[in-house]
Amino acid sequence: MTRRIVCIGGGGHAVVVIDTLQAIARAGADVELAGFTDETGAAQPVLGVPCIGTDADLPRLAAAGRLTHFIVAVGSTRADSDLRARLFEAGKAAGLEPFAALHPAAIVAGSATIGVGTVVMAGAVVQPRAVIGRNVIVNTRAAIDHDCRIGDHVHVAPGAVLSGGVRLEDGCHVGTGAVVVQNLRIGRGATVAAGATVIRDVAAGAMVRGTPAR
């Protein structure tokens, strides 16, 4: 059965999510990108995909059979908000299933586990036995090495590198180009700044930056 997907959000991150879904469709998956929602409900199309309303319209569109699945297409630059988690719950409350989007140019090991609603962007690599939670962003060219454990609503930003066995708790943000060395734990809702090199565990809610990260 065709999965009719809505992207929740129409900003910069949504452009990449939409492109990822279009690549998945071109690769032959039975998916249809029905549109995106935003706060106005009347935004201009993005990559040819129409705005079909606001988040408040989702239950009606789902009930009418126009949508079956959703993906949260709102990004983040730090772990200072639960917006992405709330949008995930709103999509489910509307009666839609979360869609996991794996770009055909991502490499995901057969023994890795990818949670519902998670997006893995082009050039990302997810290595064996990694376990990735729900509504996670594994952004462009990010590397998740073997045995990493990633919670829900996490953002691993473009080019970030997690060495083997790293644990990211729910809602973390690992910034663009950051490096986390092996077997460390980044606590719930912590932020790792862009370009940081993390060599010690990071406490929940903390923000660390620099090399070595403090």
Ligand SMILES: CC(C)(COP(=O)(O)OP(=O)(O)OC[C@H]1O[C@@H](n2cnc3c(N)ncnc32)[C@H](O)[C@@H]1OP(=O)(O)O)[C@@H](O)C(=O)NCCC(=O)NCCS
């Ligand atoms: C760490 C971060 C969240 C801090 O944001 P902020 O609180 O708005 O920071 P500010 O720009 O006010 O800077 C505060 C201080 O931190 C420093 N700083 C900011 N970002 C830094 C970084 N990535 N590495 C090292 N130092 C940094 C600033 O130079 C400034 O230092 P000063 O007080 O000595 O002048 C942000 O800079 C960052 O790196 N976010 C990640 C971006 C990302 O991953 N984007 C992905 C989008 S897809």
